[in-house]
């Protein structure tokens with residue numbers, strides 16, 4: 577199966593992602609080996625830190641990446657990972673962010689070093705993005721709940737029309753046991769739309785590992801579920817279409833206690 581990776585810091589020399597062009601080429605090679613046919617480059621954009629000149633620089637660098645990747649038969653698309661902090665409104669007003677290539681989808685993240693903030697704050701951020709005409713894709717949702725996932729809260733995000741992305745590395749256990757359990761709980765409850773790599777390097781744990789994750793997950797989940805998460809929904813996003821919910825085959829016991 578071919579995969580589309582909607583979240584990765586492949587555009588070099590911008591953030592804490594891939595540091596050099598040389599390493600970006602290595603990361604692209606690894607993506608190719610992992611059957612990744614398209615990448616959305618999503619450098620961190622931090623409101624209050626980055627300005628219009630920075631955003632233009634990010635776009636130029638993504639175009640350089642696109643040129644290199646085209647020789648490896650990998651498509652590259654524009655994007656960013658907008659960090660939602662107290663200055664976010666300024667960035668929103670001034671269009672200092674990069675939506676996913678010609679679509680109304682915008683990848684956003686919260687601070688992974690602490691528990692997801694209070695409802696009024698987080699939900700307000702997302703609502704503001706929504707009313708500006710963008711659909712938030714919430715990056716690595718499993719990483720914001722150090723005391724266990726709040727399924728109801730994630731379900732509310734989905735009810736509001738937001739897209740839920742889980743990191744491949746979380747499913748491999750790179751971010752610890754709780755994050756891993758959170759990721760699987762989300763999957764088992766059908767509360768994930770996309771699995772992406774959040775690639776930061778060409779070696780180590782934060783790499784383009786979709787083939788490895790696919791092989792692991794295929795022991796537990798059916799082909800169509802994984803195709804929806806790793807190809808169909810990413811393609812829907814690139815085509816500015818609605819994403820699909822996954823239908824996870826759950827055991828009788830789990831169905832009996834299904835939450836709604």
Ligand SMILES: [Fe+2]
Pocket residue numbers: 583584585657715774
């Ligand atoms: Fe990221």
